Amino acid sequence: MDFDALFTDQLDALREEGNYRIFAELERRAGAFPRARSHDEDAPDEVTVWCSNDYLGMGQHPKVVAAMTDAVEKHGCGAGGTRNISGNTHQHALLEAELADLHGKEGALLFTSGYVSNWAALSTLGARLPDAVILSDEKNHASMIEGIRHSRADKVIWKHNDPEDLDRKLSALPSNATKIVAFESVYSMDGDICPMQEIVEVAERHGAMTYLDEVHAVGMYGPRGGGVSEELGLADRITLIEGTLGKAYGVVGGYITGSAALCDFIRSFASGFIFTTALPPAVAAAARMSIAHLKESATERMRQREQVEKLRARLDELGIPHLPNASHIIPVMIKDPVKCRQLADILMQDFGIYVQPINYPTVPKGTERLRFTPGPLHSDRDIEYLVQALATLWKRCAIAHAVA
Secondary structure: OOHHHHHHHHHHHHHHHOOOOOOOOEEEOOOOOOEEEEOOOOOOOEEEEOOOOOOOOHHHOHHHHHHHHHHHHHHOOOOOOEOOOOOOOHHHHHHHHHHHHHHOOOEEEEEOOHHHHHHHHHHHHHHHOOOEEEEEEOOOOHHHHHHHHHHOOEEEEEOOOOHHHHHHHHHOOOOOOEEEEEEEOEOOOOOOEOOHHHHHHHHHHOOOEEEEEOOOOOOOOOOOOOOHHHHOOOHHHOOEEEEEOOOOOOOOOEEEEEOHHHHHHHHHHOHHHHOOEOOOHHHHHHHHHHHHHHHHOOHHHHHHHHHHHHHHHHHHHHOOOEOOOOOOOEEEEOOOHHHHHHHHHHHHHHHOEEOOEEOOOOOOOOOOEEEEOOOOOOOHHHHHHHHHHHHHHHHHOOOOOOOO
16 A cells, blocks of 8 residues: 555645645744744745744743753753653752742642643543543633543533533533533634633532633733733632743743642643653753743733734734734734735745744634734834735735725
């Protein structure tokens, strides 16, 4: 059997649909972000990155770089194994204490990514809690969906950000069910923020556990960067808060926080924790520095919000359609996969602007978009250059403007 032919047929189908993904080969330079060197032949040597999840530029912050460099010199590069076998280090313990403090919880547990922390925690909770039913927002991230599927627990989908539908679904469950309500604070593709207080109140009325994914909010919201739950004063009412170190904190890794018993339970039973090599100590040291800095400094968050507001205002002035939301994520809607890919290519090749097209299956067909994430290091000149490039392409490619 020609296996390569089977692979190629499906890849060709992706290309025909406009959903084949092409990665830009970039080289980030500390001190220059959002500028990056491009190694693509068809692009300028230097491009401006507009789609990074390093939302605050902390991946190049001097204190974070110094913490990682110092830890590498002291401890070497790797952890040496899983946390269970030789890979548990002092840096991991310090970081978990920092994370528990961030969310006002008794404990925290590190994972190698936010994807793994969601997958491992939800699959373990669903598999091991008696008569578990996981109620999942219909727009939850793929990592949450995979964790729920792997748990083999009963699953109920509730309408996106709809506490009334959640209430109906919880009311229909048998009295012996262990109810777990899983949802996100900031949804990364549309940039909308959940009605968290209403969701928590519904869950509390039904005695349900609350599982909150704050990956696109930690570092970004709240007086210390504890996320939307901290900003709204709800963290103490949420059973488990999950987050990432790979977005606003600028490093890599995922985590959960909660009671000491909950974290010990996941530590003891989650295969995604038990059998995975631990994060390098230097990564843990850098993440801890980033978290500690953003607990004290609001400068990065405030500057970032200013630049988001400026970009939104200029897009509105030029009639370029983008989804309105209260977050830092600006989805510019194209609604056609081929045109979305073409626009991204032209922006890169002709203007030195890097933004990845967001197509199916990341978003539903017909909702393709360019997803912009302005940061504190984008200048006003960067913003004006971007909107003028978009305005030029809107005319060239005959894309509909927003209705005033």
